[in-house]
Amino acid sequence: MSALFGNYGQRRAQIVKGQGTIVEDSAGKQYLDFTSGIAVVSLGHAHPAIVQAVQAQSEKLWHTSNLFDIPGQEKVAQRLIAETHFAHAFFCNSGTEANEAAIKLARKHTGKHHIITFEKSFHGRTFGAMSATGQGKIHNGFGPLVEKFTILPFNDAAALEAAIDDSVAAIMLEMIQGEGGVNGVTSEFAAAIAQACNDKGILLIIDEVQTGIGRTGTRYAFEQTILKPHIITLAKGLGGGFPVGAMLGTAELYATFSPGTHGTTFGGNPLAMSVAEAVLSHVFEPAFLQQVQELAAYFVEQLKAHLPSSYTVRGQGLLLGIDCGATEVASYIAAAEDKGLLLVGAGPNVIRLLPPLTVTKEEIDKAIAILKTILL
Template sequence: MTFLFNNYARRSLSIVKGKGTVVEDSSGKSYLDFTSGIAVTNLGHAHPAIVDALQQQSEKLWHISNLFESPEQEKLAESLVDGTPLAHAFFCNSGAEANEAAIKLSRKHSQKHVIITFEQSFHGRTFGAMSATGQEKVKQGFGPLLESFRTVPFNDKEALVNAADDQVAAILIEVIQGEGGVNVLDHELVETINTLCREKNILLIIDEVQTGISRTGTRYAYEQTNLKPDIVTLAKGLGNGFPIGAMLGSEELFDSFGPGTHGTTFGGNPLAVSVARKVTELAFPDSFTNEVAEKGSYLTKLLSPLLDNGALKAIRGKGLLLGLECTDEAAPFIKQAEEAGLLVVPAGPNVIRLLPPLTVSKEELEQAADILKNILLSTVTIDS
């Protein structure tokens, strides 16, 4: 018997501690953690500077609510919007909450109600975010959902243009679809989005919940495109494991989110903000993001022989968000990797998703690549 609901397909091991890239289960077995809590512990487990920041704040103030001024929130907001088209931040507790805020803000500001999203997208499991998500398996069993979303195929220019009429308030998109298979936005669609937003007065919301905080080799994945977002949503890596989310918005949206329009009890609490400030201090310098990009290229190079011999169909993604498209279902390979001491996660039925901490060492990348090559090569039939 369990006292927990059965809404998670849990693995049969319990992780009890971690340091850097390595975690340990209750039996004492160690693993390379290439899940990072699903792109959360971007700076690794128990990073000493983050632990110190949290400990110091815990002795001063845990909670005071958003009824009062928050200089620390101001500083965090400034670090998140610096050098971007964005000017203001709203803090919450998760990616789903950030996307709910973005949906509300875009509708209120535009006074339109339709939002375009994409097949295989994932935006969260609250009712609005679930309605926005382009995966039917997430929606099954919950009855009629919100009707204000139009979902079109990802990277389908014609479908997007046809959907973008005068009722559309916003386009909500991931530059790289994490849960949906590590699918990367086409350059051609970028220009189409820019044109539609400009000509039809449509807001652009970029969901950076999984791709943000330097995961793809830049602070935000959209910075590797020509997109100019009106709203960006963040969570996961922003707190390195401590719950915090954020919605960033442009200057022109400021007056549309006045007092009483939205709120949260715990969002932007002193503990979360102290951690997030330290995260951005460590993860946003160019020296760090450049290193992430280099590590991603190195890992791709290590795994590329699996393309040559047919063990993989494709390697997709950027930085340290990579998807390995297998010739068969990924689940058995993920189980074998776990048995060999490597934790990875799927992204759809046939894709192994690699999400190591951004602080992963070159040696740890090599160890993980060796494990994956041994597993995947064992499935390749060699002609005699």
Template sequence: MSALFNNYSRRPISIVEGKGTVVKDQNGKSYLDFTSGIAVCCLGHAHPALVEAIQKQSEKIWHTSNLYESPGQVKLAESLVKDNHLSHAFFCNSGAEANEAAIKLARKHTGKHHIITFEQSFHGRTFGAMTATGQEKIHKGFGPLVSQFTYLPYNDVQALKEAVNDSVAAIMLEVIQGEGGVNVITDEFAQAIQEICDNSDILLIVDEVQTGIGRTGTRFAFEQTALKPDIVSMAKGIAGGFPFGGILGTAELYETFGPGTHGTTYGGNPLGVAVAQTVVDNVFNDEFLNDVQKKSEYLVKKLKEVLPEDQFNIRGKGLMIGIECGGQDVAQYIVDAENEGLLVVAAGPKVIRLVPPLTVTNEEIDQAVGIIEKILLKVSTTV
């Protein structure tokens, strides 16, 4: 029996080394990593710029606390809100922490407590974030949750209109539900949400923990929709694997988060800021993002060439792609892919999720699609 708690269903391999999209286990076997730490290692493993950034910063100072000014935090915040309608940032350590901050900010600013989220959503595992998550399996066994959350069907305009009233502080959603099955918001639903928020005293929180930082081919996924969020939460890819998260908010919210209202010991520490700034400098440029979009088109094209449309539903945006396998449970497919040298992750029980590094090459995509064809169609494929 391990000295670790058994709260993860771990695969019996240990990843000990990685470079770009390729990782190796303890036995020296190589894999194409199309999980990238579940959409975290956006620039791949051991990216030279990230290695250099953390090495340089480690020789200066690791931690000071937020008792003191942080020019690095200011620069990073300015980079994240440049050329959008958002104005201010708060930095923390994870997506769950970011969503906790978003929930607190929305409640405090509006003076209301009721928050609408959606079925099959996922926002984290702390009590507030867990309550915001619209999945019973995440709630089970933990007793009373945070009060005044309502879960509605995703992409159901009528259900949303019927649920909205003066008690609602915020609507909180993912543009693409990652853990829930790579479910993409419809244009109609996005438009309806924005109209409701524009015409009511209701804030819009967009959870970009998984979809942000170039994952869908734009800086943030909401940029491809009619949504204009008041608060955006982020984590995962923002520091390429270093624990880091945060929220962005509009100027109207600035006074609400005054001194003493919220905080974190490690959030925005110099090591994390140095790595995150390097990620943003690499990802937030048109050439890089256009390349992500081209790779997405190539990946989807290749998948559709080998997977029959009547058996498999391919959906998503950018390099966040789901393969729904005709209602079949995908757990064994994930094991089969691992055996063939490809690491993928589920998005719910029926969907295979592909979230490779944004630096993945077309050649690596070809190899991955060959393995996917082999395991899903049980054909003999040379990779």
């Protein structure tokens, strides 16, 4: 019997090494990794810049705690807020922690407790983030959730309008529901959210844990909409595989997180910041983001050209989904793995495609060829 808890439904392959988009298992079999560790390995496996950053910083200083000034935090924060309306950053270790910080900040700043979230959303598995998540399977068995979360239908402007009153502290949502089926915010819903926040002085929290850091072809996915959030949360691609999360906020929120109000032991340590700085120095370059957009357009074009019209392709950038209708996709994902392509689901009926942002057209073509054999 394993010494581990059995809370993960693990795959058969035991991945032991990787380079770029290619990983290898313990038996020596190679795979195209179109999971990227679930949108984490933004620059691919073992990217030289990240390897160099880890090696250089590990020889100097790993950890001091936030009792001391960590210069790398200021460098990364400045990169994250540059040319945005944000003014400040808080660093932590994961997307869940970033979302917990956002929930606490919104409640403390407004003095209100009511937060609106949406069905099929996913914000994490700690009690606050889990309570914000609009999926019963995440809640089941854990007893009473944190109070004052209202979960509404996604992209339903009328339901949102009916739920808005003076008790609402914040609206919290993902620009694309990665875990919930690769469902994007419609322009009409974005307009309704913007109006509700403006009319009632409600804070807008956008969970960019999966969509941020270039995944959708811009630094942050909200930049492709009219929405102007007060808070966004980041993780996954920010560390390129190293655990790091962040929350960005506007200037008006600064005084609310005064000394002692929130914290983390490991968040923003020198090693994490050196890796995040290396990632951002690549991903936030305009030419890199343009390349992501071009690769995404090519990928979508090839998917639509080679898959039957009964499948719906949706998403943005290199966060794409293949909706297989009423068909469950678990068997497709297993078949793809057998053929050397690693995929992940987005709910029971959607295949999620999350290659590294450094994927090539040739690798996309190979993935398409495998998808054709299992989906036709």
